Amino acid sequence: MDNLGLQRTTRTESAAEACMRHIDESARLQGSRSSPLFSVLDLIKRMRRDPQVGGQFWLIDDRATEQQPDTPVSAWPLWFSKDARADERPMLYLTQSPTSARLSMLTNQTAQRGIFLNDIESSPSRWAKGAHPWLPMWLASNPQCMPYDPACGDEARVILRGALRELYLKGLTGFCYMTLHDEPGDKLECDRSQAYLGMYPLLREAGGTPQVRLLGAGQVLREVQAAAGLLERDWGVASEIWSCPSYTRLARDAAAVQRQKRRQRRSYLQHCLGGSQLPIIAVTGYAEFVAGQLAGHVSAPFTALGADTLQPGQRPDRHWITYLALQSLARQSVIDAGVLGQALQRYNLG
Known part of the structure; x- marks a missing residue:
């Protein structure tokens, strides 16, 4: 009011x-x-x-x-x-x-x-x-x-x-x-036509297979980018990378389209991610529920990672993002589940 x-x-x-x-x-x-x-x-x-x-x-x-x-x-x-x-x-x-x-x-x-x-x-x-x-x-x-x-x-x-x-x-x-954080945005090329809508691709056409989609917001986006490097270097997994300045805007727009049953338009989230079944790992520096708002609006395997997802003293860094991406692929039987134990050991995540 x-x-x-x-x-x-x-x-x-x-x-x-x-x-x-x-x-x-x-x-x-x-x-x-x-x-x-x-x-x-x-x-x-x-x-x-x-x-x-x-x-x-x-x-x-x-x-x-x-x-x-x-x-x-x-x-x-x-x-x-x-x-x-x-x-x-x-x-x-x-x-x-x-x-x-x-x-x-x-x-x-x-x-x-x-x-x-x-x-x-x-x-x-x-x-x-x-x-x-x-x-x-x-x-x-x-x-x-x-x-x-x-x-x-x-x-x-x-x-x-x-x-x-x-x-x-x-x-x-x-x-x-x-x-507003005070860490420089290293080598981020912002899409000025889409950032305000809630998300835009940093690396969309990922070559090779298997593949995952990595979403990140704010300062934790640099860990998402680093995880994409680890996935490719250590496990041969290609990644799409998306910056998501507002998970909330994406979720609200998707919910509005659902409520109105407006078949003539897709939500912006659907426009970006489409019907692909590539696993999605959505990361936030806030609590997990912030990224988790997207879960009900995507059909692909979805994992949200936030500050409260892990055990006390652990944080959503590049190693955990990498592990969760591998875990999602293993659940789909795209990669062998034995890789998960190797990842835990390699990154000292036990």
Whole structure:
């Protein structure tokens, strides 16, 4: 519910267009190797300095050690500004919020509008990706939220642009959420036409046989890529590799198509994966259920791997991804089951 009474106007749209143009221009200056956190912060800094864009968007920064002197630290000023509420502008909200309770409070302050940029992942924490376990559950179950986990700076910029288009040009309800890590996206070639839709191929035409499909999101995507190398080098298994910035968007779109029984169109997930029976290993740095949202929407053998899948002290790294891919092939009798014992020993996974 919009308890602020925000009014979208033509100036809202023109402001969003100005921000989007700046993002397009900046894409030529920043490479895909930049981290999501660096890319977003650098982009915001450049936008504020650009006379054509600065002042066209609302910026809130509640990070205790990073905030700028002239930047609000909460959305409360909007409640008392009739002029601001009557002329909504794109809102970028920088935060360090590890819990669903805090993020819920912040989004309620903004009438569940805006683009929330959370850089908790780079902070020391006992929780996976710096997030309390309830946070990803809240993100995935909140129909007003579209959550993303970008792997590189290019993905973060594409997602930011897509959110500006959907929220402030098309006028869709809700808010966008991104978690931002500070590790460079080594050699990731982002598909700028598909990343915002939830997934795109990094390596699609895998040669050789047997084959698997490896899906990864965020920082763990580098482990997925490394696992593809191990599978080929050690076991002669070829891999398709897909970056999945939003498992939740993919699952929601697939569920919507199912509910509506719209035979004239396939979900984007079906468009990408089709009817192939190649085993799928979907990996996330969050709890397993985040990637597991796809399970009911694919017909191929499916395995989800997350921070809570393994035993305490173990994490979803390249060796476990490799083992689970081999296990899936063995279950289909594509490879000999004896390979699994060899893999456990080779990678010291016992």
